[in-house]
Amino acid sequence: MFKEIMAPYVTPLLPVPTSINTEIHIKTPVHAVIFDVYGTLFISASGDISIAQKNSQTAALLKTLLEKYEISLSAPLLTDKVFQAIESDHAVKKNKGIDFPEVLIDQIWMQVLQTVDIKTARRFAVEYEMIANPVYPMPHLDETLKSLKKSNIPIGIISNAQFFTPHLFDLFCSAFPESLGFDPDLIFYSFEYGYAKPSLFLFEQAVRQLTQKGLNPIDVLYVGNDMLNDIYTAHTIGFQTCLFAGDSRSLRLRENDPKCEFLKPDAIIKKLNQLTDMIRSS
Incomplete structure (x- = not known):
């Protein structure tokens, strides 16, 4: 798939x-x-020792990915929004008694990308992950x-x-x-x-x-x-x-x-x- x-x-x-x-x-x-x-x-x-080079490569790949999905946000801003959404989700779950919460990353991406299309959110999540964490x-x-x-x-x-x-x-x-x-x-x-x-x-x-x-x-x-x-x-x-x-x-x-x-x-x-x-x- x-x-x-x-x-x-x-x-x-x-x-x-x-x-x-x-x-x-x-x-x-x-x-x-x-x-x-x-x-x-x-x-x-x-954590690779060539982190600076990888950051440069990652930025270019993410820019291409955002253009592919017609996302107007910059890569840094998008990443910030993802982390904020994750932190917010964690806070809600911790209040419910979960000591170390896990998110559903496809739901996070649906929220950040403002889409109800889970298939698109999942495809984007997969490509983003392959770029951000090879x-x-x-x-x-x-x-x-x-x-x-x-x-x-x-x-x-x-x-x-x-x-x-x-x-x-x-x-x-x-x-x-x-x-x-x-x-x-x-x-x-x-x-x-x-x-x-x-x-x-x-x-x-x-x-x-x-x-x-x-x-x-x-x-x-x-x-x-x-x-x-x-x-x-x-x-x-x-x-x-x-x-x-x-x-x-x-x-x-x-x-x-x-x-x-x-x-x-x-x-x-x-x-x-x-x-x-x-x-x-x-």
Whole structure:
């Protein structure tokens, strides 16, 4: 559906190496693996060292995009309006008791673009996202997913995401997550629940599903690149944790956050394919 819209914007990316050492201290055998998406399964170009050049390129692409959709606002003003709409939506939801709210970005764009045509809003949102936050598969993604699927280990997703996120798998892996081995019962996208990490809400939903499958939290390995959003939350819910430190652009150590100050992941990997041997030997 969105594959054809996304494809022209794809630019190959490589991870920027980190100096962190690989560590493996898995406590008990791993019987299920759950992943974060951005910065873990897909490289995210945000934080790239060539940010000035990318800003220049981004500005030109956004200008072309706005002209394509006949939008009279400048790119900076449009972006400001989006952030304001998101902040307003967050405030309303926080007043309703949601600790870390997630928006529906297509609804945000309908509001900002002043349109009732959700199809147009979604097409624009996809193109805007591909320009503003370029992504590319993390090295060894395909082989790692195939290996996990072959091993019959349940795999899932808990990730901050929007409606277009599953389409990235279709774009880069030629199939949606469910066809790549991800258990449909273990896929939790923030936009579908209205809660974003580091809320524990998505993790609590996952634990309920895992329990129905006869799995305890300690049986599960959660893999993510952010010590707060991923490792702290997964550890709090009882999962074993694996910090993915394969790309310095997206690695978030959160060393100044009190919740992460003394927190240690059960494993640290720098390549996705390290998971296979680690799980096999757990």
